[in-house]
Amino acid sequence: xxxxxxxxxxxxxxxxxxxxxxxxxxxxxxxxxxxxxxxxxxxxxxxxxxxxxxxxxxxxxxxxxxxxxxxxxxxxxxxxxxxxxxxxxxxxxxxxxxxxxxxxxxxxxxxxxxxxxxxxxxxxxxxxxxxxxxxxxxxxxxxxxxxxxxxxxxxxxxxxxxxxxxxxxxxxxxxxxxxxxxxxxxxxxxxxxxxxxxxxxxxxxxxxxxxxxxxxx
Amino acid sequence: xxxxxxxxxxxxxxxxxxxxxxxxxxxxxxxxxxxxxxxxxxxxxxxxxxxxxxxxxxxxxxxxxxxxxxxxxxxxxxxxxxxxxxxxxxxxxxxxxxxxxxxxxxxxxxxxxxxxxxxxxxxxxxxxxxxxxxxxxxxxxxxxxxxxxxxxxxxxxxxxxxxxxxxxxxxxxxxxxxxxxxxxxxxxxxxxxxxxxxxxxxxxxxxxxxxxxxxxxxxxxxxxxxxxxxxxxxxxxxxxxxxxxxxxxxxxxxxxxxxxxxxxxxxxxxxxxxxxxxxxxxxxxxxxxxxxxxxxxxxxxxxxxxxxxxxxxxxxxxxxxxxxxxxxxxxxxxxxxxxxxxxxxxxxxxxxxxxxxxxxxxxxxxxxxxxxxxxxxxxxxxxxxxxxxxx
Numbered sequence: 001x002x003x004x005x006x007x008x009x010x011x012x013x014x015x016x017x018x019x020x021x022x023x024x025x026x027x028x029x030x031x032x033x034x035x036x037x038x039x040x041x042x043x044x045x046x047x048x049x050x051x052x053x054x055x056x057x058x059x060x061x062x063x064x065x066x067x068x069x070x071x072x073x074x075x076x077x078x079x080x081x082x083x084x085x086x087x088x089x090x091x092x093x094x095x096x097x098x099x100x101x102x103x104x105x106x107x108x109x110x111x112x113x114x115x116x117x118x119x120x121x122x123x124x125x126x127x128x129x130x131x132x133x134x135x136x137x138x139x140x141x142x143x144x145x146x147x148x149x150x151x152x153x154x155x156x157x158x159x160x161x162x163x164x165x166x167x168x169x170x171x172x173x174x175x176x177x178x179x180x181x182x183x184x185x186x187x188x189x190x191x192x193x194x195x196x197x198x199x200x201x202x203x204x205x206x207x208x209x210x211x212x213x214x215x216x217x
Numbered sequence: 218x219x220x221x222x223x224x225x226x227x228x229x230x231x232x233x234x235x236x237x238x239x240x241x242x243x244x245x246x247x248x249x250x251x252x253x254x255x256x257x258x259x260x261x262x263x264x265x266x267x268x269x270x271x272x273x274x275x276x277x278x279x280x281x282x283x284x285x286x287x288x289x290x291x292x293x294x295x296x297x298x299x300x301x302x303x304x305x306x307x308x309x310x311x312x313x314x315x316x317x318x319x320x321x322x323x324x325x326x327x328x329x330x331x332x333x334x335x336x337x338x339x340x341x342x343x344x345x346x347x348x349x350x351x352x353x354x355x356x357x358x359x360x361x362x363x364x365x366x367x368x369x370x371x372x373x374x375x376x377x378x379x380x381x382x383x384x385x386x387x388x389x390x391x392x393x394x395x396x397x398x399x400x401x402x403x404x405x406x407x408x409x410x411x412x413x414x415x416x417x418x419x420x421x422x423x424x425x426x427x428x429x430x431x432x433x434x435x436x437x438x439x440x441x442x443x444x445x446x447x448x449x450x451x452x453x454x455x456x457x458x459x460x461x462x463x464x465x466x467x468x469x470x471x472x473x474x475x476x477x478x479x480x481x482x483x484x485x486x487x488x489x490x491x492x493x494x495x496x497x498x499x500x501x502x503x504x505x506x507x508x509x510x511x512x513x514x515x516x517x518x519x520x521x522x523x524x525x526x527x528x529x530x531x532x533x534x535x536x537x538x539x540x541x542x543x544x545x546x547x548x549x550x551x552x553x554x555x556x557x558x559x560x561x562x563x564x565x566x567x568x569x570x571x572x573x574x575x576x577x578x579x580x581x582x583x584x585x586x587x588x589x590x591x592x593x594x595x596x597x598x599x600x601x602x603x604x605x606x607x608x
Contacts, residue, residue: 001587001590002586002589002590002591002593003590006534006535009534009535010530010531010534012534013276013530013533013534014530016275016276016277016278017272017275017276017530017533020275020278020279021275026278027278027279027280028278028279029278029279029280031280031283
């Protein structure tokens, strides 16, 4: 019959109209500033710099390698490399960013900076209320504004942050083992050298005992 | 007391006019009526915009505007202030004079339509013998304003919207007129107060509204379809078509000129609902004989607001038609059916009182609807779409 589809549709909308006053479950929207839906774990808005420990400046993971700056499609990252070096989390001497600025108004939230970073130093934030009344200074975030603790990272992306921590711990263990092996090798070399010396000069005291425990793999 | 309340606005006008010398009284009375219309209907427009937004929200399971004032009722005040303080941009290559005139022509023409509408018992500004004709003459001027707006803006979207509007409004104007002719054939008058008076009678407590006759019901449904198309409301909102044409003929309007277009559209909705009420729903007459003590103007506004609610309900339900569907529907389905309805009305008029005319008229109209519906629903011309060049 011509027109029964219209009647069916109108019955449906009438049902919506009246029942939305009766049952609150039908209302799909929330009244935003008062009520909020918690952000989902995979949400991403704008990058931030992760730091370990309590001091943001000392704990920044960023080593100013500038890969993200070069990869950023809209070129919203600006990095100035430091002249001196400071030890990173494994104790290796690294550069650090003397300046690290990201322009909020240019960033397109593509997450490419996060994907290319070899140091797990830059991650995506879920904070979305970035509006400001200062459209120049307020939208240009410097490294202090960008720095956020690893605990914060855990609070917004728990799964991802745990994986990252595990990876970093493994890397650190590996580095330590390597360092130890190197130290052992060095010690062994000096011991052998001294042993040879001792052999050359038998009147010398007892040779130093060989190290018993070999370092891990 | 009830009679006084019914005539309260007339009494108030006469009392105010009584302070003046006799020579000035008729003219002042008309001016007071004009002032009342110019205040009441835009006020109603302001309320309708917020109720429409809230109603559409509820239809879509949302809450709707609720921030400005209690329940968001002051939203139109905020909107008005916003549109007044906005910059009025006129495109450099637009025809400035016509661009400026178009919204004014729309609003003035639509306000003129209210002059002949009987808002209550004795409450009509100009009791014209050819009131219906005047109404449609003024209604036709809105097409002119739409085309002025689209043409003078010098914008392809505006022009496309205006072309669509003119094609659509002219097609449905025919239907609108012919469906009201049925009422004129029965009541024998073009004067709107006389048409209402003819319906303000009761048998066994039920009114003699024209919608309660077979031809009246058919005529009312056709009128409602044509009125929706005439006021460019969804599902016939092709001239505006915001998903295709930005905003159609008022793309290049901003600030208060845009607000005037908006006002004009809603006032056209009120006036066409008022005419539909007058023609088919008994105008200001009460729906039952025991309710005649309620003031007549309450019935009129109640019926108009009910029609507005149906407009909003339709807008919340139906998707927009395509231009060819719109035209096919107007010329191949609605217009033949309207002509048939005129024949049925003539039959009704000449078959005299009795139950036979009810049976005959109902059978003819239902049979025609079913047959034409079947013809319309044949799917033979639908099928896999073929492209001539794009394969």
